Amino acid sequence: MSLIKWRTGYNTGVEEFDLEHQKIVQLLNEMFRVVRDKLDPAKVEDVIEALIAYSQKHFAAEERAMAEACCPELDEHRREHGKLIQSVSAYRQRLEAGDQKVAGELYLFLREWLLHHIMETDRKYAAYLLPGKEES
Ligand SMILES: [Fe+2]
Numbered sequence: 001m002s003l004i005k006w007r008t009g010y011n012t013g014v015e016e017f018d019l020e021h022q023k024i025v026q027l028l029n030e031m032f033r034v035v036r037d038k039l040d041p042a043k044v045e046d047v048i049e050a051l052i053a054y055s056q057k058h059f060a061a062e063e064r065a066m067a068e069a070c071c072p073e074l075d076e077h078r079r080e081h082g083k084l085i086q087s088v089s090a091y092r093q094r095l096e097a098g099d100q101k102v103a104g105e106l107y108l109f110l111r112e113w114l115l116h117h118i119m120e121t122d123r124k125y126a127a128y129l130l131p132g133k134e135e136s
Contacts, residue, residue, distance in 0.1 A: 001036075003029045004111065010118055012126045017065075020058045021118050027051040028111055035103045044103050045095065051110070052088060059085075062125070071128040073121075080121055084113055 004025050011018045031047045059081040066074045091106040 001032070001108075003032060004115070010115070012118070012122050014065075014126055014129045017058070017062060017122065020054075020061070021122070024051070024055060024058065024114060027054055028107070028114065031103075031107050031110070035107050041100055041103075044100075048092070048095070048103065048106065052092075055114075056085065062122070065129055066125050069125075069128040071125050073124050073128075077121055077125070080117065084117075087113075 006022050006025055010021060010025075012021075027047070027050060031044075031051055034044050034047050063074065063078055063081065066077060071077075087109070088106070091102055091109070094102040095106070
């Protein structure tokens, strides 16, 4: 397992969200480091909190933009975001209960989920948010 390197293939073409996705990847890499280096649990929790807070803000911004663009994928997309938040809350409860190995599991889960979500689901909104572009 290593740090995630941003690839151009992760870009949706919607600049605002591509920049936010890069920030999410940075936060994931930060989480990777604190978990790998077995830093103080309080530090691990801080990084996880920052990642969750940023992701929630980002999800809300995506949903707002999709609603404004009348994107037909909005409901399904919103459901995916909601499911992620639910899953993360379950991991967090275990973490707060003192189960330290959950941080590593959560990292793997988030890495897999976010990269898949960015490349599959987020890609679909580009056609609606980028003027003049048709979905290919
Ligand atoms: Fe999304």
